Amino acid sequence: MKLSRQNAGAILVVTTMIASAGWIFSKQAIQGLPPFGFIGLRFLLGAMCLGCFCYRQILAIEWRDILSCSLVGVFLGAALNCWVYAISMSNDLGEGAFIVSLSMLLTPLVGWGLFKRPPSLTFWFSMPIAVAGLALLSSGGSWGASSNQLWFILAALFLALHFNFNSLFSQRLPVLPLACIQLFITGVVGIGLSLSLETFPSTVTPDIWGWLILSATVATALRYFLQTTGQKYTTTAKAALIMLLEPVWTVVLSVILYDEPMPLSKVFGCGLIMMSLIIYLIGSHTRRSQPVHN
Known part of the structure; x- marks a missing residue:
């Protein structure tokens, strides 16, 4: 079943x-x-x-394509392990989410460097607005390069690499096998880091297992x-x-569940991000609707 671009966009919003x-x-x-053990278990269960x-589709895939999917999974594994390590040092989920979301701005730029596909003019117009929004959302517009922020930035860079290669391979491979192989490789990376660097606790309470199951399945x-x-x-x-x-x-959930402060700077930041998205979507729709002249 082939989806329209509008339906694909709705799926990405969900x-x-x-x-x-x-x-x-x-x-x-x-x-x-x-942290690393959690990522390993979460993604292996996923x-x-x-x-x-x-599993039948995976068995039918050529080894060359499995290796390609695995490489994409390595980028995802590097990103998610940097991300969870930053979370373990951070008490501000909102700030971390906004820094990691820079990966979405880095993605077209990384794609330009990798595949020689320059972003559209509409993207260049909307990107500065999104950057301004992210700046306002990160600790009121100013933040120092603390350890957890550097790990979040590194996660964003690896996610930009993953997003580009994932888009490339998702055009010619079935969705489920592509996602499954990537999740498996991410889990292997997490378990490997955990065995090398961490000590697993002797007892884990039932509520922690519950959060792990939700993380793995949902x-x-x-x-x-859905993303693929x-x-x-x-x-x-x-x-x-x-x-x-x-x-x-993320910041909405953090405000509701953890009473994260929501000053005007964060409100304006959210508004700027939404504005940049609307500008880009309207610009893209207008460009597709214009007649082609030979």
Whole structure:
């Protein structure tokens, strides 16, 4: 079944909501689990969930394509392990979400460098507005390069690499196997780091296991299936800008659940991000609607 670009965009919006919930699930889970070990278990369980529905397709994929998917998974694994390590040092989910969302702005630029595809003029016009919004949302417009912020920035760079290669391979490979292989590789990277650097606790309470299960099924298996599906039927730049909604939902949840302060600077920042997205979407629609002259 082929989706329209409008439906693909709606799927990506839902993806951002699920992704924001994943920040809450993860923050709760690492209260009782080591960060890298949590990522390893979360993504291995997520891969198992998807694998139940696509194992026959995975067996039919050529080894060359499996290796390509695995490389994409390495980028995702590097990003998610940097991300969870930053979360373990950070008490401000909103700030972290906004810094990580810079990956969506880096994605078209990285794609330009990798594949020689320059972003559209509409993107260049909307990007400065989104950057201004992110600046306002990060600690009131100014933040120093603390350790957790540097790890969030590194996660954003790896996510930009992942987003570009994921868009490339999602055009010619089935969605479920592509997502499943990537989740499995991410889990392997997390478990490897955990075995090398961490000590697993002797006891884990039932509520921590519950947060892990939610992270694996909803925020991992379902989220990456929807994200890969949405990317398959839309442009990389459009998908990247839609994914900027994730930090907006994250700060809303953080305010509701953790009483994170919401000064006017954050309100204005959210507004600027939404404005940049609307400008880009309207510009893209207008450009597609214009007649072609030979």
